[in-house]
Amino acid sequence: MIDRKRLPMENVKENGTMKNYEVETPKNITIKGILSLLMQSIDEKDDRSAISLGMGDPSTYSCFHTTPIAQQAVVDALQSDKFNGYSPTVGLPQTRRAIADYLSRDLPYKLSSDDVFITSGCTQAIDVALAMLSHPGANILLPRPCFPIYELCAAFRGLEVRHFDLLPEKGWEVDLDAIEVLADQNTVALVIINPGNPCGNVYSYQHLKEIAEMAEKHKILVIADEVYGHLAFGNNPFVPMGVFGSIVPVLTLGSLSKRWIVPGWRLGWFVTTDPSGMFRKPKVVDRIKKYFDILGGPATFIQVCVFLFLFEYTVIPNPPPTFSFSSFHLFPLVQNFVFSG
Numbered sequence: 001m002i003d004r005k006r007l008p009m010e011n012v013k014e015n016g017t018m019k020n021y022e023v024e025t026p027k028n029i030t031i032k033g034i035l036s037l038l039m040q041s042i043d044e045k046d047d048r049s050a051i052s053l054g055m056g057d058p059s060t061y062s063c064f065h066t067t068p069i070a071q072q073a074v075v076d077a078l079q080s081d082k083f084n085g086y087s088p089t090v091g092l093p094q095t096r097r098a099i100a101d102y103l104s105r106d107l108p109y110k111l112s113s114d115d116v117f118i119t120s121g122c123t124q125a126i127d128v129a130l131a132m133l134s135h136p137g138a139n140i141l142l143p144r145p146c147f148p149i150y151e152l153c154a155a156f157r158g159l160e161v162r163h164f165d166l167l168p169e170k171g172w173e174v175d176l177d178a179i180e181v182l183a184d185q186n187t188v189a190l191v192i193i194n195p196g197n198p199c200g201n202v203y204s205y206q207h208l209k210e211i212a213e214m215a216e217k218h219k220i221l222v223i224a225d226e227v228y229g230h231l232a233f234g235n236n237p238f239v240p241m242g243v244f245g246s247i248v249p250v251l252t253l254g255s256l257s258k259r260w261i262v263p264g265w266r267l268g269w270f271v272t273t274d275p276s277g278m279f280r281k282p283k284v285v286d287r288i289k290k291y292f293d294i295l296g297g298p299a300t301f302i303q304v305c306v307f308l309f310l311f312e313y314t315v316i317p318n319p320p321p322t323f324s325f326s327s328f329h330l331f332p333l334v335q336n337f338v339f340s341g
């Protein structure tokens, strides 16, 4: 028999009625939230069309489409009847290997498949990173401006957010002096988005090194959101933060969504770019794996096509003339919009 006195209070009916489950929801608003507010207020009878300047979904622009080779690979995978089952929750071994090999091409060391965990888009990789790091009293350093999901996710996890500014006069570099002031013994990580959303900046090798050194000084790891990896405009080439993994442990987050123009396929990665092996400690690995057991992972038939994307189709072929109207090209102009008043 259940001992009612030992049940948590939330589970006990009070006076025969259910407890109230209307828990306070974090007030943070995301880009998708704002967009849906705007769309709701559009007058359906008004025949003027609305132009979206905000969504990072390249597939909504007719000039962007993914390769027919990958589409055919998905069809083949489905029709083969071989990939209708569950994959391991951390991802198929061949998918983990393909991503490890792909990312290792730009690193001074080689990642192993065990460093790679397959997620449902980069959004879920963000959730995994914050879930793994949250504990009572912990805080995280986020850039301002930032991709809003980080703040929302931190709010759901009870993780205190501390902001450091990105400096427009220095090409949206991280204000390293602010990190010095904000970081304390309860800081678990600092987040960088490179290439940046929403500012379109691409950090130089030197600046990334300075960030790594600052993080190491405060013994905090770096979460590097590289969902726009290699979509770099301007003078700086894209350098992955993992290059500095020997200075400070880095969690690299990415996905197929932007570069390969398939955000709806929901295929992303959470990667421990950490040659020092901090994330290979059995207890840490066990915790990450258990969390993935809850998540379940993206569709198996999409996972089998990842190799093709990464190694046989890595650039947008023959950008059409309309290419410059893409949201990607607009990013660097955000600075002018914001600071011209």
Ligand SMILES: Cc1ncc(COP(=O)(O)O)c(C=O)c1O
Pocket (backbone or CB within 6 Å): 056, 120, 121, 122, 123, 124, 147, 193, 197, 225, 227, 254, 255, 256, 257, 263, 267, 268
């Ligand atoms: C900086 C940043 N991180 C993560 C994401 C989410 O990526 P995904 O669509 O793969 O979940 C986005 C999407 O716009 C983004 O801009």
